[in-house]
Amino acid sequence: MFISCDGSTRAEFKGFTLLLPAVSVGNVGQLAVDLVISTLGMTKVGYFYTDCLVPMIGNNPYATTEENTTELCINAEVYAMPSKELVVLQIRSPFIKNKYRHFCDVLLSWVKSCSFARVVLLSSSHAYQRNDHQLHTTSLRYLVSPAVQKTVQDIMQRLNWKELEKVAAFPKVNDDDKVLYIPGGGITKRLFTKSCSEGVEMVVLLKFCSEGDNIPDALVLADYLNEWLQITTNQQSGSFPAKSSKWKTPSSWKHLFGNGLPPSLF
Secondary structure, three states: OEEEOOOOOOOOOOOOEEEEEOOOHHHHHHHHHHHHHHHHOOEEEEEEOOOOEOOOEEEOOOOOOOOOOOOEEEOEEEEEEHHHOEEEEEEOOOEOOOOHHHHHHHHHHHHHHHOOOEEEEEEEEEHHHOOHHHHOOOOEEEEEOHHHHHHHHHHHHHOOOOEOOOEEEEOOOEEEEEEOOOOOOOOHHHHHHHHHHHOOOEEEEEEEEOOOOOHHHHHHHHHHHHHHHOOOOOOOOOOOOOOOOOOOOOHHHHHOOOOOOOHHHO
């Protein structure tokens, strides 16, 4: 599934952190991952060859000069920064119907074969489906698998973060039977529950949001990630307003909403 840029089938990622997005509501996870790759200037080391994602091809989304603008990108690419022991898998297209289960299986198999220290999944969920308690608290939540709970849980509590609440499987019938509920979260629930059952160290960072201009949501989620992992302390800023000025927005974000209206219309 993983093909490296230098042609080798196996990369040395032992002990690294793997960061990836869920294709979820508002594409918040994908946008946040864009910020990390762009800000750190991460190097593309390979890609995922898979039939689980809708095929796509485009120009380099992180172009910085005229020379590298024409470099091509595809639907699932892997970037790395060895100095920070960080690997990022960016997913740029939705899943083909009924293929997401197979993708989760193959992804976790790759995680184990590479001996990643942990997996961090950036996701989002429909804001309109929050319960009363969630409406009156922060829009950010986290989840940790049992395998990583001992090493991470104390840090999360020290940061005063809120774990994603479970909800009643049968409201007003049996409120004691609680389940994980992540509407609009894409593969989040599937990948997390499978990681729990297979002993994979996984942390999910999630933001409640609505569809629209989700750049502010992505910046908040990236700040949330950085509060824990301290990925960057850069003070560069891009062309979009941010809560903090540490993130460099990629050049491709100029085209997020297409071109402006042509003056000839008026």
